[in-house]
Amino acid sequence: MRLIHHGGHHGVTGSCHELRLDNGGGILIDCGVFQGEDARMHPDLHVTFPVDHLQAMALTHAHIDHVGRLPYLLSAGFRGRIYCTPPTARLLPLVLEDALKIGFTRNTQVIQGFLAQVKDHLCPVACETWHDVADGVKVRLKRAGHILGSAYVEVDAEGQRVVFSGDLGATYAPLLYAPKSPYRADLLVLESTYGDRAHEGRRERQQRLQAVLERTLENKGTTLIPAFSLGRTQELLYELNAILGRMEKRRGPSLLREVDVIVDSPLAARFTEIYGMCARFWDAEAQRRLRYGDHPLVFENLMTVGDHEEHRWTVDYLQRRRVPAIVIAGSGMCTGGRIVNYLKALLGEPSTDVLFVGYQGRGTPGRRIQEGRRWVRLDGDRVAVRAEVHTLSGYSAHADQNNLVNFVRRMRRLPGQVRLIHGEPPAKRALREKLVRLGVRVG
Numbered sequence: 001m002r003l004i005h006h007g008g009h010h011g012v013t014g015s016c017h018e019l020r021l022d023n024g025g026g027i028l029i030d031c032g033v034f035q036g037e038d039a040r041m042h043p044d045l046h047v048t049f050p051v052d053h054l055q056a057m058a059l060t061h062a063h064i065d066h067v068g069r070l071p072y073l074l075s076a077g078f079r080g081r082i083y084c085t086p087p088t089a090r091l092l093p094l095v096l097e098d099a100l101k102i103g104f105t106r107n108t109q110v111i112q113g114f115l116a117q118v119k120d121h122l123c124p125v126a127c128e129t130w131h132d133v134a135d136g137v138k139v140r141l142k143r144a145g146h147i148l149g150s151a152y153v154e155v156d157a158e159g160q161r162v163v164f165s166g167d168l169g170a171t172y173a174p175l176l177y178a179p180k181s182p183y184r185a186d187l188l189v190l191e192s193t194y195g196d197r198a199h200e201g202r203r204e205r206q207q208r209l210q211a212v213l214e215r216t217l218e219n220k221g222t223t224l225i226p227a228f229s230l231g232r233t234q235e236l237l238y239e240l241n242a243i244l245g246r247m248e249k250r251r252g253p254s255l256l257r258e259v260d261v262i263v264d265s266p267l268a269a270r271f272t273e274i275y276g277m278c279a280r281f282w283d284a285e286a287q288r289r290l291r292y293g294d295h296p297l298v299f300e301n302l303m304t305v306g307d308h309e310e311h312r313w314t315v316d317y318l319q320r321r322r323v324p325a326i327v328i329a330g331s332g333m334c335t336g337g338r339i340v341n342y343l344k345a346l347l348g349e350p351s352t353d354v355l356f357v358g359y360q361g362r363g364t365p366g367r368r369i370q371e372g373r374r375w376v377r378l379d380g381d382r383v384a385v386r387a388e389v390h391t392l393s394g395y396s397a398h399a400d401q402n403n404l405v406n407f408v409r410r411m412r413r414l415p416g417q418v419r420l421i422h423g424e425p426p427a428k429r430a431l432r433e434k435l436v437r438l439g440v441r442v443g
């Protein structure tokens with residue numbers, strides 16, 4: 001068998017990997033869109049690689065850079081089953097509907113036709129159990145801790161075991177169980193997004209987030225948090241709920257009347273509903289809070305912005321009035337979405353805080369702001385940056401270098417070979433050095 005990359009090998013987005021079998025068949029892992037600089041290198045979303053021989057597909061999770069090209073895959077003639085976890089099956093239609101509206105069509109009939117076609121191929125399966133997906137080919141999904149429903153994929157075929165990590169979650173991330181290493185792998189296909197850096201510990205990142213919120217209250221400014229609608233928004237709500245609760249005990253109940261937490265994304269609100277409906281997949285800490293009557297994704301001063309008119313009104317209100325507010329809006333890399341209007345209105349204000357909690361791809365406005373540029377171009381306009389800019393890497397949904405090394409180290413049998421994907425060159429080089437020291441062959 002051989003491994004073929006149709007995306008996500010030399011970049012951080014567009015994940016799409018094929019295991020080509022000696023018998024001529026094939027298994028596909030993910031099929032996502034390209035973003036940021038990757039998108040400029042791959043402007044055409046159409047699937048141009050052959051698909052007739054593909055017997056099945058497995059999805060690691062529902063982020064757009066792992067599933068966004070599914071409609072194009074089906075249009076190219078893929079007819080196999082698509083295996084995923086039950087939460088991924090629930091989240092996927094919302095993700096694809098949004099992707100189709102942005103990049104393909106707003107024709108409701110066409111979109112519903114695509115979604116129905118995808119649904120016909122979906123096969124939700126339980127984690128930790130082997131499933132026969134083709135002659136002589138078995139697949140098992142195991143928790144990855146990245147977002148709700150995320151999994152890494154083990155494939156047994158032709159006497160070999162290949163493990164695809166997908167995106168692995170960070171240790172002690174809110175809401176989800178941390179991933180446990182597989183027993184063995186002849187080939188491990190491992191993400192390397194944060195292969196060259198370490199995240200903050202949970203206590204430290206909570207303290208830093210609280211410090212930003214304290215500043216927002218003191219200067220009556222706005223904290224802008226660019227965050228993806230799926231995963232990061234729900235984790236932030238979980239943490240904000242606990243932090244504001246602690247601040248309220250110290251400052252008094254009037255705190256909740258002083259600051260609004262605004263989620264400006266109807267899509268994020270729908271994802272949060274699904275998170276709530278899938279609470280049985282949460283980790284022990286979150287389950288415990290539920291049992292004690294504290295729903296960690298719902299609190300008193302939370303406001304969800306709906307239609308575009310309400311969004312424009314909210315941006316204008318925050319620009320005209322000095323009232324403390326926390327705004328969570330997409331997109332996470334500031335490449336589009338509602339966060340752009342907030343940035344254009346408030347980035348030039350010294351009382352504004354911009355808080356990055358996730359990876360910022362090369363060539364994106366988010367990366368430029370994060371790097372400390374004095375101005376950034378948004379929607380074609382040059383916008384001055386006078387806001388305070390913060391980065392809390394601990395809230396990344398991706399494993400850091402130590403997590404990734406431990407994922408390999410804690411395997412009962414070290415992998416015969418590791419193939420690094422989904423990372424920029426410096427991150428891959430740093431992670432490769434660490435793995436080689438373990439005695440692992442990195443190809």
